[in-house]
Amino acid sequence: MSNVNIKPLADRVLVEPAAAEEKTASGIIIPDTAKEKPQRGQVVAVGNGKKDEPLTVQVGDQVLYGKYSGTEITISGKDYLIMRESDIYAIL
Amino acid sequence: MSNVNIKPLADRVLVEPAAAEEKTASGIIIPDTAKEKPQRGQVVAVGNGKKDEPLTVQVGDQVLYGKYSGTEITISGKDYLIMRESDIYAIL
Amino acid sequence: MSNVNIKPLADRVLVEPAAAEEKTASGIIIPDTAKEKPQRGQVVAVGNGKKDEPLTVQVGDQVLYGKYSGTEITISGKDYLIMRESDIYAIL
Amino acid sequence: MSNVNIKPLADRVLVEPAAAEEKTASGIIIPDTAKEKPQRGQVVAVGNGKKDEPLTVQVGDQVLYGKYSGTEITISGKDYLIMRESDIYAIL
Amino acid sequence: MSNVNIKPLADRVLVEPAAAEEKTASGIIIPDTAKEKPQRGQVVAVGNGKKDEPLTVQVGDQVLYGKYSGTEITISGKDYLIMRESDIYAIL
Amino acid sequence: MSNVNIKPLADRVLVEPAAAEEKTASGIIIPDTAKEKPQRGQVVAVGNGKKDEPLTVQVGDQVLYGKYSGTEITISGKDYLIMRESDIYAIL
Amino acid sequence: MSNVNIKPLADRVLVEPAAAEEKTASGIIIPDTAKEKPQRGQVVAVGNGKKDEPLTVQVGDQVLYGKYSGTEITISGKDYLIMRESDIYAIL
Numbered sequence: 001m002s003n004v005n006i007k008p009l010a011d012r013v014l015v016e017p018a019a020a021e022e023k024t025a026s027g028i029i030i031p032d033t034a035k036e037k038p039q040r041g042q043v044v045a046v047g048n049g050k051k052d053e054p055l056t057v058q059v060g061d062q063v064l065y066g067k068y069s070g071t072e073i074t075i076s077g078k079d080y081l082i083m084r085e086s087d088i089y090a091i092l
Numbered sequence: 093m094s095n096v097n098i099k100p101l102a103d104r105v106l107v108e109p110a111a112a113e114e115k116t117a118s119g120i121i122i123p124d125t126a127k128e129k130p131q132r133g134q135v136v137a138v139g140n141g142k143k144d145e146p147l148t149v150q151v152g153d154q155v156l157y158g159k160y161s162g163t164e165i166t167i168s169g170k171d172y173l174i175m176r177e178s179d180i181y182a183i184l
Numbered sequence: 185m186s187n188v189n190i191k192p193l194a195d196r197v198l199v200e201p202a203a204a205e206e207k208t209a210s211g212i213i214i215p216d217t218a219k220e221k222p223q224r225g226q227v228v229a230v231g232n233g234k235k236d237e238p239l240t241v242q243v244g245d246q247v248l249y250g251k252y253s254g255t256e257i258t259i260s261g262k263d264y265l266i267m268r269e270s271d272i273y274a275i276l
Numbered sequence: 277m278s279n280v281n282i283k284p285l286a287d288r289v290l291v292e293p294a295a296a297e298e299k300t301a302s303g304i305i306i307p308d309t310a311k312e313k314p315q316r317g318q319v320v321a322v323g324n325g326k327k328d329e330p331l332t333v334q335v336g337d338q339v340l341y342g343k344y345s346g347t348e349i350t351i352s353g354k355d356y357l358i359m360r361e362s363d364i365y366a367i368l
Numbered sequence: 369m370s371n372v373n374i375k376p377l378a379d380r381v382l383v384e385p386a387a388a389e390e391k392t393a394s395g396i397i398i399p400d401t402a403k404e405k406p407q408r409g410q411v412v413a414v415g416n417g418k419k420d421e422p423l424t425v426q427v428g429d430q431v432l433y434g435k436y437s438g439t440e441i442t443i444s445g446k447d448y449l450i451m452r453e454s455d456i457y458a459i460l
Numbered sequence: 461m462s463n464v465n466i467k468p469l470a471d472r473v474l475v476e477p478a479a480a481e482e483k484t485a486s487g488i489i490i491p492d493t494a495k496e497k498p499q500r501g502q503v504v505a506v507g508n509g510k511k512d513e514p515l516t517v518q519v520g521d522q523v524l525y526g527k528y529s530g531t532e533i534t535i536s537g538k539d540y541l542i543m544r545e546s547d548i549y550a551i552l
Numbered sequence: 553m554s555n556v557n558i559k560p561l562a563d564r565v566l567v568e569p570a571a572a573e574e575k576t577a578s579g580i581i582i583p584d585t586a587k588e589k590p591q592r593g594q595v596v597a598v599g600n601g602k603k604d605e606p607l608t609v610q611v612g613d614q615v616l617y618g619k620y621s622g623t624e625i626t627i628s629g630k631d632y633l634i635m636r637e638s639d640i641y642a643i644l
Contacts, residue, residue, distance in 0.1 A: 275283045459467045
């Protein structure tokens with residue numbers, strides 16, 4: 001997992017996307033169908049959540065999120081995504 | 093019922109869709125009309141709900157949901173749907 | 185009234201639509217005009233309501249609802265509609 | 277005023293529209309302009325209101341409402357409108 | 369000020385529009401520009417407000433409101449507008 | 461600052477726009493770019509705010525607001541704008 | 553960091569955008585892809601937040617925000633952006 005010096009605001013989360021051909025130990029792959037495909041990545045930084053709503057995901061979690069979720073940024077030459085926790089479907 | 097290692101977030105639910113030709117013991121079938129048809133499946137994982145709103149459906153429940161509900165994912169070669177509990181119409 | 189083994193979620197209600205030519209004892213008929221016509225049916229199953237908002241309709245109630253309300257399902261060969269209580273206009 | 281056996285749900289109200297040429301004792305008529313014209317009628321049945329918000333109109337009230345408000349139904353051969361109380365502008 | 373027998377519902381207000389050429393004592397006129405022009409009138413009846421939100425305007429207030437605000441009605445041969453208090457910009 | 465006899469409702473504010481070529485003591489000018497340009501003016505009357513939310517701006521404040529904010533009115537021959545406080549970006 | 557005499561309202565923040573070719577010490581650069589690119593800048597003034605929601609960012613913070621966020625203003629010849637805190641993705 002990457003070590004980045006960035007603090008997402010509120011309910012935002014910084015995610016390092018998994019390489020496209022990668023496959024998890026539990027064997028999750030993304031089906032090739034007409035429906036929108038979820039993407040997989042690892043949480044590398046999290047915000048403090050909204051008032052009275054702390055975040056559920058933690059740094060290090062493997063997560064699934066929507067294909068068009070988040071905004072791309074590059075830190076020290078690596079690509080990341082900044083997204084809201086509500087864009088994350090599940091923790092693997 | 094499948095055994096999967098995935099934790100849906102908040103009010104999300106992981107559903108294993110029933111095979112198209114399948115029919116429940118109570119004889120539920122999906123009518124072939126112009127209206128949107130509900131789909132049937134089994135809940136295999138549930139989130140912790142939203143603040144002050146725990147989920148109603150439980151792992152193992154047979155549920156009806158909208159035809160276009162949820163996002164497809166494949167785990168260990170089986171297809172599932174991640175959806176919000178509000179996309180589920182009823183428990184059979 | 186039919187006896188069905190299905191539990192609608194939250195504020196959803198399962199309704200058995202009245203036959204098109206049917207007429208209630210109180211003589212309610214549906215006018216043939218250009219406006220959207222309400223439909224009549226009988227409630228056969230109800231959800232537990234939303235948090236702090238129990239449902240008003242009960243199993244057995246004759247209800248009026250919008251023509252395009254709900255989603256069709258067939259149980260044991262009979263057609264039903266799953267709808268939200270807010271789609272129901274009145275109890276007859 | 278008609279006597280009808282119907283219970284509107286929540287914040288809905290059953291209104292018997294006044295005949296088009298009718299005129300109230302206080303002399304209210306509907307102007308013939310390009311703007312949407314309000315309609316006049318009498319409340320014949322009311323719902324129980326929403327949680328913590330009882331209805332203001334009562335059975336017997338003469339009310340003004342928008343031209344396209346409500347859904348038509350016919351009971352015992354008479355035409356009525358089912359609408360939400362928020363569709364009613366004023367009590368005459 | 370006219371004396372009318374009508375009770376607006378909730379946050380609605382009955383306004384008697386000023387004649388187009390009229391001018392207030394404080395000299396307010398409406399500029400002839402491309403922007404939407406506010407209109408001036410006098411409040412002749414007010415509703416009881418919404419739950420926990422009594423109305424601010426009172427019968428007799430001279431008010432400014434948007435050009436396309438409200439619904440026209442005619443009472444005893446005079447034209448009025450029914451509008452929500454939120455359609456009123458200011459008290460003169 | 462002008463002295464006007466008008467009371468904006470709720471969260472509305474009456475603003476006297478600065479002349480187009482004017483420049484503040486702190487040297488604020490409006491850039492000539494493709495983006496929407498904020499405008500500068502002085503608050504001459506304020507409403508009482510919304511329930512539990514008093515206004516922040518006060519009579520006499522120099523403020524920045526969006527180019528298309530508010531509604532024009534003319535009082536005693538001078539042009540003003542009526543806008544909501546949320547249309548104001550900052551106090552200078 | 554610039555010293556400006558301006559007080560943003562509520563949840564608004566004044567940001568001094570970084571020069572386009574600038575690069576932070578931690579090596580963050582903005583990728584050249586089809587997705588919307590975040591921008592980097594420094595907070596130079598902050599509002600008091602909304603009721604019960606003080607702001608998180610502080611004067612001096614380096615922040616990332618969306619490319620089309622905010623409204624441009626020029627103070628003493630320098631360009632700034634006024635935006636809502638919710639337009640800010642993260643603190644660097």
